[in-house]
Each structure stands twice: as structure tokens, then as C-alpha cells.
Amino acid sequence: MVPARDREGIMMLNCKDVTQLISKSMDTSLPVGKRIGVHIHLLMCRFCARYEKQLLLIRETVRSIVAEEETPEGVSKELLSEEAREKIRAALRHP
Amino acid sequence: MGYPERVDPSDWVDRYGDYLFRCALLRLRDRSAAEDLVQETFLAALKNRETFSGGSSEATWLVGILKHKIADHFRRQAREGSLPDGDPPNQPGDLPFDATGHWASGPTDWGANPADLFRQKEFLDQLAECLSELSPNHANAFTLREIEGLGTREICKVLNVTETNLWVILHRARMLLRRCLETRWFLRGTGKGS
Numbered sequence A: 001m002v003p004a005r006d007r008e009g010i011m012m013l014n015c016k017d018v019t020q021l022i023s024k025s026m027d028t029s030l031p032v033g034k035r036i037g038v039h040i041h042l043l044m045c046r047f048c049a050r051y052e053k054q055l056l057l058i059r060e061t062v063r064s065i066v067a068e069e070e071t072p073e074g075v076s077k078e079l080l081s082e083e084a085r086e087k088i089r090a091a092l093r094h095p
Numbered sequence B: 001m002g003y004p005e006r007v008d009p010s011d012w013v014d015r016y017g018d019y020l021f022r023c024a025l026l027r028l029r030d031r032s033a034a035e036d037l038v039q040e041t042f043l044a045a046l047k048n049r050e051t052f053s054g055g056s057s058e059a060t061w062l063v064g065i066l067k068h069k070i071a072d073h074f075r076r077q078a079r080e081g082s083l084p085d086g087d088p089p090n091q092p093g094d095l096p097f098d099a100t101g102h103w104a105s106g107p108t109d110w111g112a113n114p115a116d117l118f119r120q121k122e123f124l125d126q127l128a129e130c131l132s133e134l135s136p137n138h139a140n141a142f143t144l145r146e147i148e149g150l151g152t153r154e155i156c157k158v159l160n161v162t163e164t165n166l167w168v169i170l171h172r173a174r175m176l177l178r179r180c181l182e183t184r185w186f187l188r189g190t191g192k193g194s
Helices: A015-025 A032-044 A046-069 A082-093 B009-028 B031-047 B058-080 B117-132 B136-147 B152-159 B163-186
Strands: none
Touching (some): A015 A032, A015 B163, A032 A046, A046 B009, B009 B136, B058 B136, B117 B136, B117 B163, B136 B163
């Protein structure tokens, strides 16, 4: 929990605001004032700092696994069912 | 010589079927929808074979067509969805903040070794499961942003929402997904999760 004294003053961003801005910063660049506000908050709030770290980790993990899944070998080893294969072959024969 | 390889359409299913299916399933999380789009992709490819320039591999060309089909699918879902602007951004009780906007229950420490990339398949399964628990709008927005890697402007066009709206949707999707992955994946086996 953030100590009460850290919640007041300076930039008035609470954790709810900051988590919103962390997400937004992953999609666009924040105006400089907001960026500073978030930065200061993160120095004081270990939950929000952890939150940001975890969102970035999820992003990285998803990206690297997606890249791996989209190679010819893939990761999931999911296959088209024999039924679907037949159906598609038939559709291709008589388009 | 030196042209990218090209196979006869009668061999497409065997050659590219599983690959396209995996790409589709990753984004749609629905086997029958994924199968349908693979079929549509092949049919569109057959009709437009002359558009294959040979500048890329045939597989890349087919995936390009598939991705258009997937965007169409999401567009259709967004249009048919009951909530045109996405879900209400703040359903009571499921965001982890108290009345003053501070964490009621903060994120748990995942420890030093959170991303166990040696178990990629299990991670993919969990990701799909967690995405399936979001509303289609949230799941599709996350998919387009983080799996497909599209920019927010493009995603807005597909989902027919404003950029401000999309930020709210993505924020919420990330928050719910983080929590889901925390319990199902990152803390699995540590005794800290449920």
C-alpha cells in the first residue's frame, strides 16, 4: 500500500490513474507532464511499479511466443482436423 | 530459378493448411471459425492467383490474405456486438482499486523467474483461456494490438471505436488478463497463487 503522505501533493495521480496511463503509454507517447507524474508515482508505489513491469513482461512473452508460433513448426502443434482438411480440399476442387 | 517456391493449389492444404490454421486459431481461439477462415483464404487465393507477385514466399502471401479475413471477422463481430462502444469501462467490483483509487489488492510479486519460455505451449494455452474469459471486444482489441501488432489507429477502424475508447478497452483488457495470467500461470506452482 502507498503510504498516505505519498498520496498527497505533487501530482495528484492515484494508482487507478497511473495504471490507466501505464497502459496508454504502451500504445502512444504520453504528454511530458503525465510522463513525469507517472514516473514520480512509480518511484513511490511498488504496486504500480510492479504492475508496469508485469504488463511489459506479458507483452514481451506474448510477442516472442507468437513469433515462434508463426514459424512453420509452430509451438502449439495444433493441426487441421482430417474432416476440415477434406472439406477444404473439396471446396478447392469445386470453387 | 531463384523464384520463391510455389506449389499447385491441390497441395495447398497439405502444405500450408496447418500453418494457416495455427495463425487463425491463435487470433480467433475458435476452431471452427479458424477452419472456415483457412478455407476462405485458400478460395480467395485461388481466385486471385495473379496477385501473387513472387516478391515474397507463397506462405507469406497466404498469411497476408488470412490476416485480411481475420480483420473482416473482427469487424463483423464488432458490428454485430450488442455494445457498439465496447463494454462499460467500469463494471463495479472487478477493478482492484478502493474508493480513493488506490490498490485494494495489489499485484503479487512473480519472483525472479516469471517467463518460463520453455513451456511455450502451456503459456499459449493459458493465454487463449484467459482471453476467452474477456468480452469479445476486449479480447479482440488485445489480440489486434499485442498478437497482431497493429497500431491503435488501425485497430480503431476495425473495431469501429474512437481512440480514447480503445485506450479504455485495452487498459481493461490488460488489467484483467494480467490478473488471470497471474493466478493461472505466473504463480502456478509457487504456492502463492490460488
